[in-house]
Amino acid sequence: MNYHWNWGIYLEQIKGGEETYLSWLITGLGWTVSVSLCSWIIALLLGFLIGTLRTAPTRWVARLCTAYVELFRNIPLLVQMFLWFFVVPEFLPRGLSMWVKQDMPAKEFFTATVCLGLFTSARIAEQVRAGIQSLPGGQRHAGLAMGFTLPQTYRYVLLPMAFRIILPPLTSEFMNVFKNSSVAFAIGVLELTFQARQMQEDSEQGIETYLAVTLLYFICAYITHRGMTWIEKRMRVPGYIAAAK
Amino acid sequence: MKSFYRLLLSLLAVSLVANTVFAEDLTGTLKKVKETGTLTMGIRESSYPLSYLDDKQQPIGYHIDVCNKIVAAVKDQLKMPGLKIQQQPVTSQNRIPLVSNGTVDLECGSTTNNEARQKQVSFAVTTFVTNVRMAVKKASGITSLDQLNGKPVATTSGTTSVQLMRSHEKGKHINFKEVYGKDHADAFLLLETDRAVAFVMDDNLLAGLIATSKKPSDYALVGEVLNVEPIAVMVRKDDAQFKKLADDTIKGMMKSGELNRLYAKWFMSPIPPKNVNMNFPMSEKLKDLIKNPSDAPAEAYNQKK
Numbered sequence: 383m384n385y386h387w388n389w390g391i392y393l394e395q396i397k398g399g400e401e402t403y404l405s406w407l408i409t410g411l412g413w414t415v416s417v418s419l420c421s422w423i424i425a426l427l428l429g430f431l432i433g434t435l436r437t438a439p440t441r442w443v444a445r446l447c448t449a450y451v452e453l454f455r456n457i458p459l460l461v462q463m464f465l466w467f468f469v470v471p472e473f474l475p476r477g478l479s480m481w482v483k484q485d486m487p488a489k490e491f492f493t494a495t496v497c498l499g500l501f502t503s504a505r506i507a508e509q510v511r512a513g514i515q516s517l518p519g520g521q522r523h524a525g526l527a528m529g530f531t532l533p534q535t536y537r538y539v540l541l542p543m544a545f546r547i548i549l550p551p552l553t554s555e556f557m558n559v560f561k562n563s564s565v566a567f568a569i570g571v572l573e574l575t576f577q578a579r580q581m582q583e584d585s586e587q588g589i590e591t592y593l594a595v596t597l598l599y600f601i602c603a604y605i606t607h608r609g610m611t612w613i614e615k616r617m618r619v620p621g622y623i624a625a626a627k
Numbered sequence: 628m629k630s631f632y633r634l635l636l637s638l639l640a641v642s643l644v645a646n647t648v649f650a651e652d653l654t655g656t657l658k659k660v661k662e663t664g665t666l667t668m669g670i671r672e673s674s675y676p677l678s679y680l681d682d683k684q685q686p687i688g689y690h691i692d693v694c695n696k697i698v699a700a701v702k703d704q705l706k707m708p709g710l711k712i713q714q715q716p717v718t719s720q721n722r723i724p725l726v727s728n729g730t731v732d733l734e735c736g737s738t739t740n741n742e743a744r745q746k747q748v749s750f751a752v753t754t755f756v757t758n759v760r761m762a763v764k765k766a767s768g769i770t771s772l773d774q775l776n777g778k779p780v781a782t783t784s785g786t787t788s789v790q791l792m793r794s795h796e797k798g799k800h801i802n803f804k805e806v807y808g809k810d811h812a813d814a815f816l817l818l819e820t821d822r823a824v825a826f827v828m829d830d831n832l833l834a835g836l837i838a839t840s841k842k843p844s845d846y847a848l849v850g851e852v853l854n855v856e857p858i859a860v861m862v863r864k865d866d867a868q869f870k871k872l873a874d875d876t877i878k879g880m881m882k883s884g885e886l887n888r889l890y891a892k893w894f895m896s897p898i899p900p901k902n903v904n905m906n907f908p909m910s911e912k913l914k915d916l917i918k919n920p921s922d923a924p925a926e927a928y929n930q931k932k
Contacts, residue, residue, distance in 0.1 A: 384727045384864055386746045397790065468816065483822045484779050490806070567784060570807030579720065579785035586743040588724055 410577030424499025433510025454504035494566035513544030553610035655866035669734035675835035689893040694735035734861035753857035757829040781823030
């Protein structure tokens with residue numbers, strides 16, 4: 383293969399600017415982490431709410447929440463990004479629509495965060511529902527028999543146990559948020575994938591560029607994984623649910 | 628001595644019959660093509676009108692026609708009329724890796740010849756010149772870079788138009804709010820839906836997007852030329868033999884006037900699939916380059932003052 387290697391490319395200055403390619407990648411990493419963490423918070427809050435409500439005894443509430451999950455789970459993430467960015471503002475009143483399109487600060491970031499948050503919340507909701515439903519029915523009855531109200535039964539009996547059961551898949555989901563945030567480049571968020579494309583076009587050192595980006599994504603996901611494993615260990619209650627090692 | 632000449636003569640005769648003998652002299656791409664019996668052309672799917680797919684998914688365009696001429700010259704030189712031609716679609720992300728790793732032998736797309744790329748690949752003599760300018764909606768009244776202060780300006784991610792605006796003399800004191808589309812069609816959508824007041828890109832691409840838009844009369848190409856970019860057919864680096872063949876073929880077309888005819892066919896008359904006329908007259912720069920062919924990179928055209 384006829385490739386001109388240049389490992390010093392990261393520290394080289396960008397043509398017509400004072401920054402280095404490394405500073406491009408670091409800015410990109412910053413946006414990737416911001417989008418991911420903000421949408422993770424949205425996803426956790428909404429996911430737990432919707433997932434819990436799906437197991438609620440009120441039929442219409444459960445159905446509404448099922449519809450929510452199906453809606454956000456059945457549409458590809460990239461399409462959802464475009465829907466939020468290009469389609470939704472067209473349905474707003476003219477003045478507001480123009481404000482969203484031209485003057486709203488950080489509109490790409492905001493759109494991407496909300497979109498990724500809602501997409502992930504549907505997946506978390508499914509895990510929360512599965513976690514609650516995996517508990518024996520006796521738990522709920524016991525809680526109610528103790529004189530707890532239904533919300534109290536959820537708060538003090540069902541959710542704490544369900545949360546511990548679903549921690550491992552939740553870890554995967556958290557790691558997925560980082561990886562899925564790369565889709566945000568399509569609507570112009572200056573995140574890591576965006577900067578990678580920019581850097582490879584500008585420097586023509588594609589292999590070095592994508593190796594660095596791969597490493598940065600890997601580090602993000604790995605730190606997440608270690609953090610979540612630590613939480614998992616801290617939260618473990620011996621003999622509480624599945625046998626602790 | 629006589630026997631030596633006879634040997635030489637018979638060798639010559641043999642070489643004329645069985646042309647494998649001159650595979651010895653072949654290097655690089657030509658040697659590979661000779662040995663494998665195939666040549667792979669890199670094509671673009673939507674670089675109008677340089678290289679794109681028609682309604683039957685066949686690659687057509689100005690650079691495809693140029694490359695077909697080069698392929699004919701290869702067949703001629705190798706005496707392989709039955710040479711198999713493969714077509715490999717490429718994107719702006721993968722075209723250079725695919726040429727340097729040997730997947731693509733001859734890239735017939737819309738690649739700018741610049742210094743960074745010349746570290747990885749080589750270019751045939753320049754066959755098209757594009758100017759980086761901006762497309763605006765006529766209704767906006769914008770005609771120059773300095774009217775863009777604080778306004779959203781669209782470009783395509785993975786391109787360097789924004790750096791060009793910043794480094795342009797008039798752009799230095801202006802605060803651009805750049806917005807990005809993931810490809811040219813998306814970036815044009817940003818302009819069309821008023822998310823941006825201008826779209827900065829190669830003028831031939833802008834002309835193509837305008838010509839195929841819903842209302843071409845709404846848009847105009849305006850403003851300063853931010854960069855002059857020579858566009859050329861791309862070949863592997865350090866392959867003088869193949870590059871010479873490509874260069875000579877193109878220079879021949881320039882001399883005979885065939886390149887001018889091709890230009891008129893693709894840029895000045897209706898082209899498939901929509902029968903739209905790009906109406907994009909040849910620039911003075913390209914006229915010069917047809918008289919004096921050159922493979923100089925973009926940097927040579929844009930000396931910083």
